Amino acid sequence: MKLQTNAKGLRGTIKVPGDKSISHRSIMFGAIAHGKTEVFDILRGEDVISTMNAFRAMGVEILDEEGKITILGKGFEGLKAPKTPLDMGNSGTTTRLISGILAGLPFETTLFGDDSLSKRPMDRIAQPLRMMGAEISGQTKRDLPPIQIKGTQNLHEMDYELPVASAQVKSALIFAALQTDKKAVTRIIEKEKTRDHTEDMLVQFGGEIAVSGKNILVPGGQRLTGQKVVVPGDISSAAFFLVAGLIVPNSEIELRNVGINETRTGILDVIEKMGAQVIRLQEDRINKSATLVVRTSELHGCEISGEMIPRLIDELPIIALLATQAKGETIISNAEELRVKETDRIAVVTELLSKMGAEITPTSDGMIIRGKTPLHATDVNTFGDHRIGMMAAIAALLVPEEEMNLARFESIWTSYPDFFSDLESLMP
Incomplete structure (x- = not known):
């Protein structure tokens, strides 16, 4: 050109x-919530489309109408095993955040992407999610995509101090923590304060989270409800x-x-x-x-x-x-x-x-x-x-x-x- x-x-x-970050999260929260979520002014870029297609492949109905996305959420328990590997395209955000959701689901999934994504290490999410009980394997010691995730409904809470300042890793762990036992509380400690779209949206969808400085507490066993989101x-x-x-x-x-x-x-x-x-x-x-x-x-x-x-x-x-x-x-x-x-x-x-x-x-x-x-x-x-x-x-x-x-x-x-x-x- x-x-x-x-x-x-x-x-x-x-x-x-x-906003791309909020657009991704609106689809994810809409899918794991119960009931209808309407999203206005969403980014219709290729990365966000990868997120929508991934949840469609897991049985979530997502309607794309002029000016509005409607997601008919089924809760975590309503997500189904995809029939084929999930294509993440070029989206590192989709790959990392959806891994936290998949970690608590009772099936095995493969995530893959384009040449660029295949060179991006996923070990920073794989390691803590393994500590919570999920089975994750990727290519080389850095867990490059394609990665295989075998989730479990017995995820357990933990205290985890992030070695890097990463909103994507933090968000993946929050999604996983929501699926632990009702009496469990996961503690995440940030290296530096990062974008807090996940925390804000969790509260918007009726969830609970406690944030004090760089310390984040996430109770398990939460049930979320569909919302209206303006991006x-x-x-x-x-x-x-x-x-x-x-x-x-x-x-x-x-x-x-x-x-x-x-x-x-x-x-x-x-x-x-x-x-x-x-x-x-x-x-x-x-x-x-x-x-x-x-x-x-x-x-x-x-x-x-x-x-x-x-x-x-x-x-x-x-x-x-x-x-x-x-x-x-x-x-x-x-x-x-x-x-x-x-x-x-x-x-x-x-x-x-x-x-x-x-x-x-x-x-x-x-x-x-x-x-x-x-x-x-x-x-x-x-x-x-x-x-x-x-x-x-x-x-x-x-x-x-x-x-x-x-x-x-x-x-x-x-x-x-x-x-x-x-x-x-x-x-x-």
């Missing part, structure tokens, strides 16, 4: 697709346009209905730390959403590390691009999780931006970026990673009138099917 270069300014209003816009998708509005000259972009859950808003903190202003309008505290407005700004480098990392882990590729257009040095550290995403994002981001002329150095757990540097055209490849593809498209806007091509651009459809049409709508 030929990318747009030499942008003269981006102006307009867009509504980004529904806010995905701040991870909005991040690409937030950055574009800051670094493309003569720009002003308004993003409507963006999720601003505090466990996900690290990108907003970084932007403000680098000297830009993000204007929040029409803030909805109940649904944790707002309209965000950004304008072209003078930026300076900063340090991004520690407890901030889990709040912006998916936004780090586009933040790296942002840093190339900020004066001074930006240091990203404690982000080793980037090594096991859809690609090794530390390696791929530094290679791509270096080819475009940026001064960027990879480290074992992050990157060092020195700005401000002009960028030039080069042909790039997403390597099957949607966030790499969108970052490349935004970077191309800064390139002078040269041709720049993107290979495997279709990976962007995983999380943002209308990305290119939304980008085009902002062009003069």
